[in-house]
Amino acid sequence: MEPPLPSGDETRTRPRATLYVAPFLAIGLLNLVVLLRWGLDPLWAFAILPPILAITAIGWIAFRHGVGERPQ
Secondary structure (H helix, E strand, O other): OOOOOOOHHHHHHHHHHHHHHHHHHHHHHHHHHHHHHOOOOOHHHHHHHHHHHHHHHHHHHHHHOOOOOOOO
């Protein structure tokens, strides 16, 4: 049995989700760079970076699956 082919709507949601989440990732990484330039211990980067990436991934998944869209 073959898996169903993605519809045209599913293939368009990935770039759109990336477009929606990219500013949040950029702001988080810029914030991290600013903190490191101010003299924060580089070890803190390992503590700050995972939550930034996790929230970005959760946001991408949410936008990918249509959060905020009305059911049909």
